[in-house]
Amino acid sequence: MTARIIDGKVIAAELRARVAEEVARVKREHQVTPGLAVVLVGNDPASEVYVRSKHTQTQAAGMASFEHKLPADVAQANLLALIEKLNRDPTVHGILVQLPLPKSLHTETIINAIDPAKDVDGLHPNNAGRLAGGFAALSPCTPLGCIILTKSVHASLEGMNAIVIGRSNLVGRPLVQLLLNENATVTIAHSRSKDLPQLCARADLVYAAVGKPEMVRAGWIKPGATVIDVGINRLPIADGKTRLVGDIAFKEVSEVAGAITPVPGGVGQMTVACLLVNTLRAACALHGLPKPAV
Numbered sequence: 001m002t003a004r005i006i007d008g009k010v011i012a013a014e015l016r017a018r019v020a021e022e023v024a025r026v027k028r029e030h031q032v033t034p035g036l037a038v039v040l041v042g043n044d045p046a047s048e049v050y051v052r053s054k055h056t057q058t059q060a061a062g063m064a065s066f067e068h069k070l071p072a073d074v075a076q077a078n079l080l081a082l083i084e085k086l087n088r089d090p091t092v093h094g095i096l097v098q099l100p101l102p103k104s105l106h107t108e109t110i111i112n113a114i115d116p117a118k119d120v121d122g123l124h125p126n127n128a129g130r131l132a133g134g135f136a137a138l139s140p141c142t143p144l145g146c147i148i149l150t151k152s153v154h155a156s157l158e159g160m161n162a163i164v165i166g167r168s169n170l171v172g173r174p175l176v177q178l179l180l181n182e183n184a185t186v187t188i189a190h191s192r193s194k195d196l197p198q199l200c201a202r203a204d205l206v207y208a209a210v211g212k213p214e215m216v217r218a219g220w221i222k223p224g225a226t227v228i229d230v231g232i233n234r235l236p237i238a239d240g241k242t243r244l245v246g247d248i249a250f251k252e253v254s255e256v257a258g259a260i261t262p263v264p265g266g267v268g269q270m271t272v273a274c275l276l277v278n279t280l281r282a283a284c285a286l287h288g289l290p291k292p293a294v
């Protein structure tokens with residue numbers, strides 16, 4: 001079997017186009033321009049690329065984009081003061097602090113300072129708790145993207161056996177909750193799980209989000225399973241250059257799986273598109289408007 005490739009680039013482009021249509025409608029009918037503020041602390045090269053892409057895609061969708069770049073040695077009090085200012089700014093409907101933060105800053109304190117109604121990353125404990133309780137919440141973007149990609153293959157996930165490898169607050173934990181909301185049966189695994197290959201072999205849906213290059217091998221995969229790779233690992237090649245690989249051994253797993261996401265060009269593409277969705281939803285909720293159609 002050769003797996004169908006789930007094209008994140010195409011699916012993300014379609015989603016961004018639907019967001020742009022809804023943004024235009026909300027501007028026309030309600031004179032509201034959704035606004036996203038992104039805060040970047042320091043100069044991590046990958047984070048700089050992601051923040052630039054957020055800025056470009058936010059503007060392309062017709063939203064207002066506010067970028068705040070702070071030095072790596074910024075005092076925590078100053079960062080908190082900026083967040084407080086953004087919380088009060090009526091033109092800002094979404095606030096995102098790019099992660100990881102420099103070690104000198106306490107990530108939990110920073111995230112907790114964001115108004116939960118503007119927390120388009122879905123990381124504030126109010127949103128994480130609401131998601132875990134099965135209530136409406138702003139949910140983290142990458143897991144949202146994983147669900148959309150999975151549903152491009154399976155209209156319903158009800159009763160399917162899913163395994164999530166990884167338990168981070170950004171991906172693994174919220175993904176488990178989103179899968180439960182879809183009525184999937186979910187196994188949560190992580191770096192210390194025993195018998196990982198056997199656990200995977202039972203799964204119809206495999207999500208790898210551990211940050212270990214090509215860890216998941218063909219022998220772990222049930223034939224025909226849908227495999228979603230969240231890993232973004234940079235492996236050094238010649239001349240100081242790097243190449244991107246996921247957490248799935250793509251070539252060999254493609255021979256067994258029914259459908260698979262590539263890296264790059266899979267889940268990563270969905271992260272920013274889902275951020276636009278969350279910003280639009282937050283703007284509508286903050287203005288008491290009906291939920292947008294996306």
Ligand SMILES: Nc1nc2c(c(=O)[nH]1)N[C@@H](CN(C=O)c1ccc(C(=O)N[C@@H](CCC(=O)O)C(=O)O)cc1)CN2
Binds near residue numbers: 099142
């Ligand atoms: N506050 C947050 N910080 C981080 C998040 C997040 O959701 N919120 N996620 C990641 C980084 N990230 C967005 O912030 C992100 C990662 C990957 C991509 C992407 O488009 N990947 C491409 C490859 C790009 C490349 O060459 O590096 C792909 O997979 O096709 C977009 C956004 C950590 N921080």
